[in-house]
Amino acid sequence: MANAYVLVINSGSSSLKFAVIDSQSGDAVLSGLGECFGMSNPTMNWKYAGTKYDVSITGGGDHHKLAIKRLVEIINEYGLAEQVTAVGHRIVHGGEKFTKTIRINEEILAEIIKLSDLAPLHNPAGAKGIEAAIEAFPTLPQFAVFDTAFHQTMPSKAFTCTISNELYKEHGIRRYGFHGTSHYFVSREAAKVIDKPIEESSFISVHLGNGASVCAIKDGQSVDTSMGFTPLAGLMMGTRCGDIDPGIIEFLMKKGWTQEQIFSELNKNSGFLGVSGLTSDARGILEAMEEGHKGATLAFQVFTYRVAKYIASYMVTLDSLDAIIFTGGIGENALPIRREILKYLKIFGYKENEAANADARFGARGIITEDGTPVAMVIPTNEEFVIAQQSAALL
Template sequence: MSDALVLVINSGSSSLKFALMDAQTGDAVISGAGECFGRDDARMSWKVDGEKTEKTLSAGSNHHQEAMDIIVGLIESNQLSDKLQAVGHRVVHGGETFSQATLIDDAVLGQIDALKALAPLHNPAHVVGIKAARQAFPSLPQVAVFDTAFHQTMPEKAYHYAISRQLYNDYGIRRYGFHGTSHYFVSREAAKWLNQAPEQTNVITVHLGNGASLCAVKDGQSVDTSMGFTPLAGLMMGTRCGDIDPSILEFLSKKGLSTDEIHHELIDKAGLLGVSELTNDCRGLVDAAEQGHKGAQLALEMFAYRVAKYIASYMVPLSRLDAIVFTGGIGENSLPVREMILKELAIFGYQADAEANAAARFGAAGQITTQASPLALVIPTNEELVIAQQAMAMA
């Protein structure tokens, strides 16, 4: 273990995930999560040297602060305080204000809070977590790493919507994109695989999980991405609809659905779950489809078809394509989904190698196409390592 440890924090409104990481190796020395914050059943669990511990939090307390106090105690009791160099915070939305990881001071914290209108479920929770961490570790540099930052290199033609300039100027309505730390990490790992410098690498990174997005990476920079103003846009996802005719919102409103009901339908009841009427879990859908469940089969077919269409369209901004790179829970582990996507791309010559596809899962990286096919890779993502490394760079 090196002497460069970073505490990585992902604070939600009712949860907090953390990992004390070796910024060089990416190994988590201590990791854990708190959940159900704000409720009587709030609790924390963590692992140290593979041993798991759980604790019920105090009713009525500030659970984010209590969680931080527990983390401080774990670091001190394991005699790691002298090795802790920085705290890195995942922040979902940096708007147009932040294009890179940023050292947090009072002004930066205020700017993150001011962006809450763009991410009302996330940024306020990040602010709570940051305040708790600053109180717990007042002498350590605290660094914000933004999901949106990697996509700030998109050209105007990619991030502007075809709406009035006034709406953009007044409300900041544009494509922002998300999963930026994941797309950044796997594009860099792909460059290593290709034995190329990142600034000489063109790939399409395909992050597939319950949330899903693609990114066209040209010369190491994001030039387009499928998520938009919010993470609802783009691909069909676990419970999110992805791209949809916006007139449907007005249609449903006139049918009597409230704004909240429409939002609930499109973000919580759509996607793989909505089409299959079964589950949003890809493994369950694959099993059900193999047993003849038509809804599961249709959901998987739609998912693969839409991913393939996006991949094809993202060849447009690239002067050449070095590789398609699959990552995320589904992208890293679902052999049938990867095979279905590559089959949809047969017009471009893509052909899955069954044996190689089967080998690239459960954390294993590898090429999954035949030697005669254009290249497709699987590369496991590591967003926590990106946060740790960027936090160390700012410390």
């Protein structure tokens, strides 16, 4: 019997990430990225059977459509067309309406576009990817998997913003949270590691990458998370500021800054980049810190301190804690960052196992604390697998 593959599409404003995933094993049969859309030199690269390919996207018009047209050719070229049974789309914002994966029709697509007010940089791009995929694969069922869906189990005490309730009722201003597919996946995998049903397991999931968030998971459900109404809230990130005093916005406006300048600063010139004055990349921060760069050292200190504070604060949301889970590009690979965070948590009994921590990198998973002490572990995330699984489950 042929394997059932799902084409997973993650459409950004200037990029298109894609993968053909085996919905049973989670293996990526084909994966790639189209980028620099809207610019003069859009490109597309992919990996198949261990070989990497790289081409320019030629022709005028919509680069998302051109990329998906090329993707169709690639799928046909490798003989995968008959095995692809569905298309799953990562959609950033589902608001309060979408609490689970759903099959896309005209009404659902219109709702996704309508939610663009809540995610103006992401949902329009996701909708564009859906439209292009429907045109390219008209006979395949298409599904939307929402970053926000996993967090819709948060209680009102966790998602309520401390502003006028009228603003919530009129504009939907509340905490939504993001990275839901990642937190969902790693918590299920962590439950397997400790050999406990997910419905009886509680974790603090720490997704650290260019975007970063913490999630408290009780009995398998999200009960709190650090990102808020937008992905700008919570932890310091690659270029995003995370939590700041909102009075800073008023202060800068009085200094003559425009709305566009302020939010460009908070989204694109803050975080690792802003504090270090050097780079948004954690690898560059760690390298520069070793060379004595003061800005990089400060960025490292601020980041690890704030992550540890969030982890500690989320312990109050749980009756018990089975493990802290590190995931995401930084969480899976940046040994000094995990080590520093665990040092901050020593008051709770966490003690690093140096050898295990060093081993749990570059795709390897494992418990990184000493036996007999509270458990922290590394679980590589696989959001594409979640999208493929949940899409296939609805066929």
